Amino acid sequence: MPAEEQLEIDVDHHDRTALVRVRGELDIATAPRLERVLDDVHDEDVVLDLRGLSYLDSCGVRLLLRRDEAVRRDGHRLTVVQGRTLIRRLLTIMQADRHLDLRAA
Secondary structure: OOHHHHEEEEEEEEOOEEEEEEEEEEOOOOHHHHHHHHHOOOOOEEEEEEEEEEEEOHHHHHHHHHHHHHHHHOOOOEEEEOOOHHHHHHHHHOOHHHOOEEEOO
């Protein structure tokens, strides 16, 4: 299955906040696609909803951390809705929970 089909991304804009919903797998193959989408919302606060993820690898976590740093540098916020236990556990193991603004599903 091509990487484009492994990750679905929807973006809605409300009052200078972009709600980005992802479904599927966020990994080394699909992270560049999400990064391109997030590049397009650089002048807004971002709520990244991971509840639809079935898989997340370290490449995806690094993308979240880099994006958080970039968004803060631009004077905005990135809020991450964590989703499944598997996703929450990986964010904790990689200590991303110390850096990201995480919200429960």
